[in-house]
Amino acid sequence: MKPMLExxxxxRINRCLDELKELMVTALQSEGENVSKLEKAxxxxxxxxxxxxxxxxxxxxxxxxxxxxxxxxxxxxxxxxVSRCLASTPGVDVQLGTKLMTHLGHRLNEMDKEDxxxxxxxxxxxxxxxxxxxxxxxxxxxxxxxxxxxW
Numbered sequence: 001m002k003p004m005l006e007x008x009x010x011x012r013i014n015r016c017l018d019e020l021k022e023l024m025v026t027a028l029q030s031e032g033e034n035v036s037k038l039e040k041a042x043x044x045x046x047x048x049x050x051x052x053x054x055x056x057x058x059x060x061x062x063x064x065x066x067x068x069x070x071x072x073x074x075x076x077x078x079x080x081x082v083s084r085c086l087a088s089t090p091g092v093d094v095q096l097g098t099k100l101m102t103h104l105g106h107r108l109n110e111m112d113k114e115d116x117x118x119x120x121x122x123x124x125x126x127x128x129x130x131x132x133x134x135x136x137x138x139x140x141x142x143x144x145x146x147x148x149x150x151w
Contacts (some may be wrong), residue, residue, distance in 0.1 A: 017040055017043055017044075020043050020044075020047055021038055021043045024038075024043060024046050024047055024050060025038075027050060028046065028050070068111075068115055071111075072108075072111060072112075072115075075107075075108060075111070076108065079101070079104045079105075079108065082100065082101070082104065083101060086100070086101070
């Protein structure tokens with residue numbers, strides 16, 4: 001019984017190696033490499049090398065979008081915190097708050113324009129869509145209190 005099981009196991013291994021060989025030869029030829037006779041060890045080595053290469057390419061191509069999405073999400077969160085802080089701090093000059101939030105909104109819009117040059121029509125962002133900060137919230141301003149300035 002054991003010799004029969006061993007033969008079946010070896011047949012499965014060889015069948016899979018043959019499939020791997022076909023896949024690897026096709027992939028390598030499409031990359032312009034010439035592949036001659038391959039032994040089993042060669043097939044496995046080429047497959048491992050090819051998979052590492054694919055993983056590196058995937059990491060390199062995926063990271064810029066992910067990183068820019070993370071940056072955008074952090075920037076948006078920070079702008080929201082600045083807005084809350086300005087709104088809840090007594091004596092903050094409304095014009096200063098308006099200028100600051102307008103500036104942050106323009107920078108966010110500029111980042112979106114720059115990113116749209118690099119994104120394809122089918123790609124999408126994982127972070128929420130851009131928010132327009134150019135029209136800031138109404139900040140409470142108590143008359144008679146001066147804004148503290150470090151100068």
